[in-house]
Amino acid sequence: MSIRPAQELWETALGEIELQVNKPNFRTWFAKTVGLKYDGSEFVIGVPNTFVAEYLELNQRSLIEKTLINTTHSPVELCFQLIQSGQVPAAVPQTNKQKQESPFNPRYTFESFIVGSCNRMAHAASLAAAQNPGKSYNPLYIYAEAGLGKTHLLQAIGHLANLNRRKALYVSGEQFTTDFISSIRNGQTEEFRSRYRDVDLLLLDDVQFIGGKEQTEECLFHTFNDLHNSNRQIVISADSPPKSLPQLAERLRSRFEWGLTIEIEPPDEKTRLELLQLKAEQSGTELNMDTLEYLAQAVKHNIRELEGSLNRVLAYARLLRAAITPDLAARALSDIGSRPVRENSPLRPGNIISAVSQVFQIPTTELLGAARDKDTALARQFAMFILKQQNSASLVEIGQSLGGRSASTVSHACDKIQLELENSTFLRLKMTEVQNHLSQQRLP
Ligand SMILES: Nc1ncnc2c1ncn2[C@@H]1O[C@H](COP(=O)(O)OP(=O)(O)OP(=O)(O)O)[C@@H](O)[C@H]1O
Structure with a gap:
């Protein structure tokens, strides 16, 4: 039996x-x-x-072992190794090609998006925005x-627009912020400007x-005004409606409400x-209706978790x-599944703060x-940094759980610790100790 190359297998596993x-x-x-091998x-x-090796x-x-077993269809012995220069394996040719053809994730298209009553409007409006940018609902x-x-739909819009020879740029709020800050640092504001404004x-x-980051x-x-005034399409996603983003300046919030909010x-x-x-079907398996129904009852509110199950x-x-x-599914979710779910389910803020306090x-x-x-x-x-890493809480929630700090304070703290971790052995040791405390709490 031929063995698929390590990088190709790992890319599949990373997708999972x-x-x-x-x-x-x-x-x-x-x-x-x-x-690597x-x-x-x-x-x-x-x-x-x-540091990354220790954390993983x-x-x-x-989680990695189980995902690799799923990908390779056989037991694996896992080993971490530092990447030496020149050791990075060539990207899988096909993926490379796909990447060159489209900057969008090939998994996220309109074809692979299931439409139901929960998302029909969002789907229809996204399709309209992709087919007739700037003409229907803007923003x-x-x-x-x-x-x-949300990400799936935004990426699908980009894909389709690209196919129709429109220039689409997908960016997360975080990336926009980072791009903006480094453009100022490196004196490349003109490049930034044209990257974000020269799009359909x-x-x-x-x-x-972006909320609470005043300069961003x-x-x-200004980017919004420029694009909107020249009928270029803007599509925005968020975890709540514009009026519930108190960190965002009023003039931006009101602009977000100009078009269609869904x-x-x-x-x-x-x-x-x-x-x-x-x-x-995509993974080549046919499931009977009883098992499908069992799984559909087990996870109701999050499609990412449904896929994970x-x-x-x-x-x-x-x-x-x-x-x-259904019986096997129940065992899988409570047995083999229990550790990854526990490992990846967010810890309570109190646990994290207490671990930091002890360390x-x-x-x-x-x-x-x-x-x-x-x-x-x-x-x-x-503590703020770890809360952001391990708990899906928002910056506002993290600030609240640490005595009512503002979202921008939390954001600044997370950026600072992320940078310092690269260079500070002391902080890395502290991180390992905190992780040890948290792992103890996660043990069954
Ligand atoms: N209607 C759908 N049809 C097919 N797959 C879907 C659908 N909705 C979500 N998914 C899948 O669920 C997973 C999570 O979706 P996605 O990342 O787009 O969520 P999100 O709302 O952006 O989440 P977050 O707020 O955490 O960023 C993805 O793998 C995506 O393909």
């Missing part, structure tokens, strides 16, 4: 893992990893530094809770991230069943070489209080 961990976590810990049993994953070993080993503002298809469609995902808001305000609701049972059927059931069945039944030896009351001395401020910022 991306569904199971939150976005900041994926970007920080997985995005720079590569598949696979000989049929040992799988070597290349990591950019020891401690926190994500079980189109789509909001929903996590994992309900701007697709801005997770705009809530100002920049978005909510995607959690999927009804029929849509969940169709989704499961499609995803099972299906993947776990498929992996479990492959491992046992067993037929897929830094600073009482929780001081972390939540007004003390501004250097040690307390650092520990508090560290």
